[in-house]
Amino acid sequence: MSLEIKNDFGQIDISNDVIAQIAGGAAIECYGVVGMASKHQIRDGLTDILRKENFAKGVIIRQNGQDLNIDMYIIVSYGTKISEVAYQVQSKVKYTINKTLGMSVKSVNIFVQGVRVMNV
Numbered sequence: 001m002s003l004e005i006k007n008d009f010g011q012i013d014i015s016n017d018v019i020a021q022i023a024g025g026a027a028i029e030c031y032g033v034v035g036m037a038s039k040h041q042i043r044d045g046l047t048d049i050l051r052k053e054n055f056a057k058g059v060i061i062r063q064n065g066q067d068l069n070i071d072m073y074i075i076v077s078y079g080t081k082i083s084e085v086a087y088q089v090q091s092k093v094k095y096t097i098n099k100t101l102g103m104s105v106k107s108v109n110i111f112v113q114g115v116r117v118m119n120v
Contacts, residue, residue: 003063003103014101020059023070023108026096030088032080037073037113067106068097074110078117086110 003014024036036058060071070093076085090108097105 003068003101005102016061017056019061019068019070019097019101020056022096022100023059023061023072023093024056026092027072027074027089030085030092032077032085033089034075034077034116037075039071039073039111064106067104069107069109070097070105071109071111073113075114075116076112078115082112082115086112 002016003019005012005014027033027036036054038057039060058073062069062071072089072093074085074089076082089110093108094105097103
């Protein structure tokens with residue numbers, strides 16, 4: 001599926017993978033996020049942290065008219081407050097999608113798939 005935006009100059013089609021890449025990049029920048037996890041843990045591996053080019057595997061984009069619903073699967077750092085990390089990811093993803101694409105994000109659902117100890 002793709003997102004279609006029509007304006008006076010023509011039509012723009014934005015793939016869901018592009019939206020997933022933008023959302024994943026925004027999530028990774030948040031403090032306490034170690035990485036993105038796959039939404040299909042059994043098939044893709046339980047302990048794999050997705051690299052930048054595979055963020056689409058850890059993000060589900062659902063469209064409802066002009067509103068977007070985003071499901072994100074993340075791995076958080078040990079010792080961080082999970083609820084605060086999830087809130088920061090939600091805020092950052094909503095802001096980034098709004099600024100980059102000019103679209104409203106109705107919901108960002110965070111699924112914490114694991115906790116990792118980071119070497120300092």
